[in-house]
Amino acid sequence: MEHLHPWFIAAAFGVSAVLLVADAVLPRIKFQSILRGILLRDRRPSNPERPAP
Amino acid sequence: MSAPSYLRIAAAQLRRDLALVWARRGDALQPVLFAVMVASLFPLALGAEPGKLAPLAAGIVWVCVLLAGVLGLDALYRSDAEDGGLEQMLLSPAPLALLVAVRVLVHWLTTALPVILIAPLLAEMLALDRALLPVLMISLLLGSPLLSLVGAVIAALTVGLRRSGMLLPLLVMPLYVPVLVFGAGSVAAAAQGLDHGGALLLLAGGGILALVFAPLAAAAALRIVHS
Amino acid sequence: MNALLLWFHRTGSPPHFDRFTARWMPWCFGLAIALLLIGTWGGLFMVPADYKQGEVFRILYIHVPAAWSAMFIFVAMAVQAFIALVWRIKACETLAVASAPVGAMFAAITLITGSIWGRPTWGTWWEWDPRLTSMLVMFFLYLGVIALHNAIEDRRAAARAACFLALVGVVNVPIVHFSVHWWNSLHQGETIQILSAESRMHYSMLWPLLLTTLATKFWYLGSLLQRARVLNLENESAQPWARALAAGSR
Numbered sequence: 001m002e003h004l005h006p007w008f009i010a011a012a013f014g015v016s017a018v019l020l021v022a023d024a025v026l027p028r029i030k031f032q033s034i035l036r037g038i039l040l041r042d043r044r045p046s047n048p049e050r051p052a053p
Numbered sequence: 054m055s056a057p058s059y060l061r062i063a064a065a066q067l068r069r070d071l072a073l074v075w076a077r078r079g080d081a082l083q084p085v086l087f088a089v090m091v092a093s094l095f096p097l098a099l100g101a102e103p104g105k106l107a108p109l110a111a112g113i114v115w116v117c118v119l120l121a122g123v124l125g126l127d128a129l130y131r132s133d134a135e136d137g138g139l140e141q142m143l144l145s146p147a148p149l150a151l152l153v154a155v156r157v158l159v160h161w162l163t164t165a166l167p168v169i170l171i172a173p174l175l176a177e178m179l180a181l182d183r184a185l186l187p188v189l190m191i192s193l194l195l196g197s198p199l200l201s202l203v204g205a206v207i208a209a210l211t212v213g214l215r216r217s218g219m220l221l222p223l224l225v226m227p228l229y230v231p232v233l234v235f236g237a238g239s240v241a242a243a244a245q246g247l248d249h250g251g252a253l254l255l256l257a258g259g260g261i262l263a264l265v266f267a268p269l270a271a272a273a274a275l276r277i278v279h280s
Numbered sequence: 281m282n283a284l285l286l287w288f289h290r291t292g293s294p295p296h297f298d299r300f301t302a303r304w305m306p307w308c309f310g311l312a313i314a315l316l317l318i319g320t321w322g323g324l325f326m327v328p329a330d331y332k333q334g335e336v337f338r339i340l341y342i343h344v345p346a347a348w349s350a351m352f353i354f355v356a357m358a359v360q361a362f363i364a365l366v367w368r369i370k371a372c373e374t375l376a377v378a379s380a381p382v383g384a385m386f387a388a389i390t391l392i393t394g395s396i397w398g399r400p401t402w403g404t405w406w407e408w409d410p411r412l413t414s415m416l417v418m419f420f421l422y423l424g425v426i427a428l429h430n431a432i433e434d435r436r437a438a439a440r441a442a443c444f445l446a447l448v449g450v451v452n453v454p455i456v457h458f459s460v461h462w463w464n465s466l467h468q469g470e471t472i473q474i475l476s477a478e479s480r481m482h483y484s485m486l487w488p489l490l491l492t493t494l495a496t497k498f499w500y501l502g503s504l505l506q507r508a509r510v511l512n513l514e515n516e517s518a519q520p521w522a523r524a525l526a527a528g529s530r
Contacts, residue, residue, distance in 0.1 A: 019385050020389075027503070034510065037517070038525075211431070224424040227420045227456070
């Protein structure tokens with residue numbers, strides 16, 4: 001098993017890196033999509049101005 | 054005109070809930086049938102050698118009781134949510150916690166107690182060592198109220214969710230882990246000749262704490278989700 | 281004292297909250313990444329190999345900080361939830377809900393790296409020892425908070441329900457740990473001493489661990505701020521400041 005240790009280490013750190021990157025990037029994508037959603041909603045001409053809740 | 058006493062309101066609620074259960078008494082058998090069927094799955098899956106089944110028997114019975122209770126949790130407040138009875142409960146002068154406690158009592162009487170009553174039958178089916186049966190029964194009697202009480206708190210959070218699906222069971226399982234561990238574990242300890250009283254006392258203590266705090270917590274949860 | 285209260289009230293208002301989180305998030309992430317890189321480098325290349333476990337113990341440098349963070353974040357989430365429910369502070373509702381995915385991520389890292397570490401060390405991918413089992417239950421509790429928040433339509437009620445569940449969960453975690461400990465001694469005779477490498481570590485091997493631990497704390501801050509910003513925008517998407525932000529982003 002000894003010779004495989006570097007692969008285990010690489011796997012552990014690799015998975016961690018992937019999860020961390022996902023944690024940083026996914027909310028950013030969601031943020032952009034919310035902004036886009038607001039723009040689309042406001043640009044629709046047939047949409048009467050919604051009163052603030 | 055003085056308001057009716059809390060005890061009378063609670064008694065009225067109890068009568069109403071039991072009457073509702075009686076009206077659908079066919080449904081009330083379902084937890085029992087479910088438990089019997091799940092218990093039957095294990096010999097079918099694992100083979101019916103008594104030597105193999107006996108060590109697992111207490112744990113399997115415990116899981117059957119747990120699952121039967123979980124399936125009944127969704128219905129705890131469902132009829133109230135649908136017909137507006139929940140609003141009535143929230144507006145009632147009686148403490149909401151008391152009404153919840155009554156509801157939990159009815160849930161325990163109709164889903165947990167029947168399954169516990171047939172637990173000896175399940176134990177026989179699974180070749181449980183007869184000497185361990187008393188410990189199993191006591192652990193179930195002490196632990197099942199805990200399951201109903203804790204379940205009521207979580208059910209309060211999911212009340213009114215239309216497509217809740219498996220959400221309620223998923224939320225409640227981590228909370229059931231300690232109860233299951235000590236409940237089934239007490240029988241395992243007895244099987245090994247170790248002291249099982251400690252685990253049973255923990256269940257009893259937990260049950261008392263839950264009896265005091267869970268109705269209050271469930272009432273708080275109902276208000277949080279509904280205000 | 282008044283200045284502090286004033287600052288709290290100001291920052292709690294949604295447009296200020298958005299600017300505050302946007303401003304500090306990059307710094308937190310940047311610091312976290314820097315500390316993580318240095319600490320990982322140190323743990324992988326500058327520290328000597330363990331005399332018993334060989335090279336693979338180096339996984340500790342990401343596994344242990346992730347475990348500590350998963351636990352720390354749960355407590356932080358519960359504290360935020362408590363403040364949110366008792367004092368009805370909306371910003372704390374947002375922070376508590378935003379904490380859950382970060383904690384879940386660290387719990388996942390803990391479980392996966394623990395499993396990878398365990399395979400060469402004790403031969404199996406999984407062990408039902410108290411620490412890993414408690415972490416697994418904690419992971420499920422995190423997922424429960426996230427799922428409950430997603431399931432309820434009314435966003436305010438959803439946040440409050442998630443906070444309530446977080447509080448129930450934080451009480452449950454020590455109970456689960458205690459129960460699994462007892463269960464372990466019952467079913468296995470002796471408690472397996474696994475993954476305790478950090479307790480007999482020489483201090484010369486400690487410094488990368490301190491760096492990666494610090495890194496995960498700053499990562500939590502950065503991720504928390506970013507996710508809170510998203511929740512804040514989502515809740516206030518009809519407000520003028522949000523629409524101005526959207527218009528300005530084009």
